[in-house]
Amino acid sequence: MRDVDLIALAGLLHDIGKFRQRTGKKDLDDHDMTFALCNEQKCSYIHAAHTSKAIEEMGLVGIENLVEIASSHHENNLNDDKKIIQLADRYASAERKEGESSNFKKTKLMSIFSEVALCNENEEFFFPVQKFTSNIAYPNREKEDSQAQEKYQRLYNDFKKDAENLQLNFNKEDNFLEFLKIKSLLEKYTTFIPSSSYRSYPDVSLFDHLLLTSALSVALKTNKDKFYLIQGDFTSIQSFIFSKFGESNKFLAKILRAKSLFVSLSTEYIALKICKLLQIPPTNIVLSAGGKFTIIAPKYEKVKVNNKEFTFDEFIEYIKDEINKQFATINYLQTKFALTFIEEKYEHLQYNNKIFEKEKNLHCQNRPYNASCVFWNLAKSFEEEKLKFDSNIEVFEDYIEEFKSKEKCDICGIVPTTEKIDDIYICKFCKKFKEIGEKFTKKKYIQIDLSKDLIDAFDFVNDIQNHNLIYFSMDENDNFAYKRVANYVPLIEDENDKRYKLIEEKFDERLKKGDVKSFYHIAVEGLKEEDDGFYGRKYLAILKADVDNLGQIFIYGFKKGKNEKNDYIPIKRVKNEKIFDEATFSRIMSLSRFTDFYFTSILKKKIKEEKEEYKNIYTVFAGGDDLFLIGHYEEIIALHKELIIDFKKFTQNSDFHLSYAIKFISANVPIMQMAEFAEEDLNKAKDFNKNNSVIFGIKVSNEEVLELYALEDEFKKMDYLSESFLYKVYTFIDMQQTLIFLQNMQNVNSQVLIENARWKALFNYYLKNSVKDKNKLEQERKWNEALQIADWIEKWGEKLKIPLNLYLYSKRKYKKD
Template sequence: MKRRTVLVTFGALLHDIGKIAYRAGEPGTHSSSGYRLLRELFQQQEVLDCVRYHHESALRAAKLAPDALAYAVNLADNISAAADRREEEGEQEGGFDRTLPLESIFNHLNGRNNTLALPPNQTEGVMPEPQEGIHLEQSEYIRLLRELREGLKGIVLEPQYLNSLLALLEGWTSSVPSSTARAERTDISLYDHVKVAAAVGACISEYLEDGGRLDWKRELLDHQREFCKEEAFLLFSADLSGIQSFLYTVTTEQALRSLRSRSFYLELLMEHVIDLLLEGCGLCRTNLLYSGGGHCYLLLPNTENVRQTLESCMNQVRDYLRTEFGTQLYLAAAWAPCSADTLVNRPAQEAPYQALYRRLSLRLAEQKLHRYTAAELRAMNRPEEAPAARECKVCGRSDRVDDEGRCPWCSRFVRMSRPIQEKDVYLVSHRESADALPLPGGLYLSFADEKEAREALRTDPEILRVYTKNRLHTGLSYATRLHVGDYHASNLMEELADQAQGIRRLAVCRADVDNLGATFVSGFEQEGPQRNRYVTLSRTAALSRALSIFFRSYINNILAGDGKVNRALPVSIVYSGGDDVFLVGAWDGLLEGALRIRDAFSRFTGNALSLSAGLTLHTRTYPIRQAALETEELEQEAKSFDGRKDAISLFAARQGFVYHWTDFTSLVLGEKLSCLRTFFDGQSDEEWGRGKAFLYHLLALIRNCEQPINLARFAYLLARMEPGERSLPAHQAAYRDFSKRMYQWYRRPEERQQLITAIYLYVYQTRKQEEIL
């Protein structure tokens, strides 16, 4: 990275650090508080000036040199906030309230106008519960200030510490608002604001330096309006195709291990490509706006060097994927130039920000339609002299196989399954080994714990990069923390099936967020004259981060339970990230898990977003790829249900077992399944054996309700179940209630289908045999 870009990035990341000090009770403005705090730790006056003079009034009065970095940070701050703010915390006490909490980023999404806020005392990995009436006490800021000051002591203003600072700020500033102005919404965290400001500032620095324009006062302050119309930025997007076929190509043998390893590899592959791109463009992870689900967005400077780097890097990655995996995987990429005005959606009536994302999406789709050049197609179709190969017993690929009948990649995936789960530090280096996974660029990914990683960093110059899983590590190069959804009750499908209640069956569940693409493009639009009031780059980034953390981090705790009210579920995550999830587990545990995830997601987003899911039941030997295809079909059925999605589809496609989540929980589980349990669970073993036979007869009649005679048969069977005169009054009352409800439900088509579903679930819960109805 260029020196000026490094320092601008540091200056932008630290420019608002004084807000923590000011809200903790220190006097003066937040700019002066930040300056006092940082001058005790750092000597670089250029960075200190970025903090002290990042507001225009102070910047004009300071009379800095024309090439001072503070001019870039001032403009980057305004772009990140999407407003030319002239007020500053501490200058006008009446306009600010230090106790204002961080509002939920979902408050103004998809037409909502909620007032939910997030608690400041958040437990690592545990989903915060948005609620009303929260206030931030001064004591909370005092604690944050103390911990931030301690963490900053380990930071040096050198490039290798940029990502460490980013991780530190995420840990301590992502739960407090960027602004406490009473006239503004407080749904942007301080972390999201400074991260976007750093991304913008780095782009400005690279763009102006590339053009030899070093009078930043003139460019960015005196002629700011003109600069904001220049297409100084590139919005870059990449999308990995073929994920589904790559994951679900495996057979049943050690399928869960292979699935998880393949999923993990694709996730790390994408993160590695992101870092290759950023490093090649002379930037760091501040410029990553979003990654997850095989997608990413980067904010880059619009320079010739960057455009050439993108072309070169993407060709390198595609060559690697084609060599290693043929046409199975493809990474499409596109970029579009844009101005600062576009990033702040100006003029709002023309909605240029939304148009930018639409334009980029069209370019990405176009490239997917024209993946390969003529030369590449000829090369792929040219017959090659290859050594004798056999078919891999895991993926079916023709290749050299080992003694276990696995190709090199499948052998790696099985072998790497355990260290992927047990190790929480991943090292990227040039050093090849049997225990490493290859990556594009002639690099390899190996696994370590923290002690091993620190020793390797001290002794091995080949290590280029380090990722850490879920935990926040501090120290040189421990910068890039990745949230990973890795909850697992077992690595063996047989063990998961054996933990099921009743029938020993596995379930497969796939779920993802409804209408997410439209949400990113226009979700923050409001009705009325201020339609685009909330359409900002910072909100898009904050929304992306919130969704990513839910599916990559909070989901682990949701499935693990609290050990009290909620049990740890017999479920394993195959994939969770971006906006979707793929789970395997004991059938009843997975159903409970799907309900937990949906309920938590609804609370987390304030019902601004919804999920749709498909869930199938299988024997433990059922081919996982077939299960995945069937579950995908169910998921799509749920997404097309009743015109509004927000549904779950069960068992088999086109059989009518599709319900909105609220109907499923209240009408199928809460009403009909509860009724069956109440009536049958209280019976003796002798009664239960007779009652179960009746239940199967009733189910057969319900299934064939189109025959008029079956209504009479249904009533007759209900009458035969009536307890004798000597039975307890409670049993007689229970029967009357049961038979009345069953008769009513039989006569109504929707409730009849709900009853069939409830009977299925009840039989699965109580049946020991392996047959499915």
């Protein structure tokens, strides 16, 4: 076993005893107790003794010196690897600010969202003791759990079983896959355990602390003063996934999802390859979400690749060039990978919550330098990298010449090709994505071969075939290295569904049970069956969303002011008060991981398992803070309602919200172009203020849209109203809006003003002629009920078109044959 792997593993397990200690177990032997630092009065660090016992119970006692290095970090006068773990633990513990004394065995993990505030005061919410899976219970206000010890016992017993069944074996030269397996194991079982809860705030999980300690230990082993932070990110992800030049929607459902998966896997591939070339474990990848990663790397003077030595900046340029050369063949550099690094001091990670003046630069000039500054400098370096001119880009000299003998791909519209499938031209890359889209839904593992180029590096298999390759399970319940991807796509369940006959013959792919549904199948399967036919519209909807102000949240969210009463004030409301900065590396890691978790796990479960009404929603992309879904419009609307409410329950923080754009489209309209329109609507939703939705091109707040959705049900109760009258309601809405506009203008034509002022009289006239019932009492009831539509017009204006459109869509009828 390499020395670097030993120090990494010791860092990963150095505080695992805190998990075991909370179970109440007392079965520590004399060897374990040597790490507890006992004197005649008491033992100061019992959890270190439990670390020794836990490593034994995980089946790792055969690794020489592991127990001693992992368990000794509280002793005095340490040296060598034990001293490294001690230093790494101190740097990684920077978040521990003093709080109230508490019963650490009962204290629950404070939600990281409770530590963040921009405009509103944050409140404290706590997650229950549980596994980190999509089935998690959301946080509540109870700080302690009287049943915590019993829960920890059950959790630890499951942890031991899974560790035993993993058969972890680090006694070899290449332990890459073993580290990925133990990382997934620890994330699953230690995410909801506070890393510290006695005299300190329990807001950072044990998992984040273990991972950061391990990464810092690896870096410290090379250099005790400085380390590198590497960041990589895709640019123009949307250009890659939604190439707007293709004219065919053929195979599009499979290809879109495969491209999205490719973004996620390529990010993993590049991060893993960097670790492999630097000869550090993959646990040094401390952040990975939404097409972006951050790696803590040792400060190497030289890096050797293929018998050639590079300085570190030359090494980063080498990796970037190699990756972008591959993108040049896939899509002619419409998408590029940006890569940068900064050099930092370990001391900048220490908790440095000193007061500083607001008017002084918030970004690390003339004030204490801490983790917030580290990440700000990394982000600044990365933005400069993205804007930098790349002189290595070559002109694609033969590109136009190729079209004399080849056709352009009908799907991506970029790559020349001669191959045809089902009468459309398809390039080798779109064909590859089509195969990925067909294959990954039917397989258990992602296989990654780092020796191959990007496009050929991934495969999907049911068995682990080569232990020299990297594997991830796509099932969170599988006891293995797990890759969290929102990979749900709807599959054909009944190939003889009558609604499929409503697909135009030229678009029908004749799919069989188990195949990925095309967008045409999704469009018709949303129709509702009645005795006399199918009702609804064969419309898809695109839902695009992202978290509002997330950049500001990461930069400013942990900064607070204190007023004269000693109360904390959110940074956006600070005037003359002093500023405190609570940002630490662990908190930033935790915030990123939990935000990504909502989209990659919780949302995926909602769509895949929880409700029948979401079975036709197709996850194109979900991760980081981004969301892109395509589905039948009624299912998208139903999910939109739930997301607005559910995300708020998850974060319990009014500064965390999403803005949404929903675009309605026909299945035979070029979806690539509609994706661009959806992006425009999302930008409209974020103009001037946030926490909005744009539907049918109309901007409404998320609170308003829930009220408007409820009005669709009110329209359904008025099924006695004729469609002709309801279409006249659009005219009345426009007249009322015009009237408001004219009343605020000078020198208005009085005739035009009078014409639009008649809308309410016209409404009453047409309503009276529309509501007919032989029963006079019933007629009067209907009349009074329908009169409220006029009130809605005055209250909502053009926003009323949202529920009215949805109601009229539902009334469209198709014959069964």
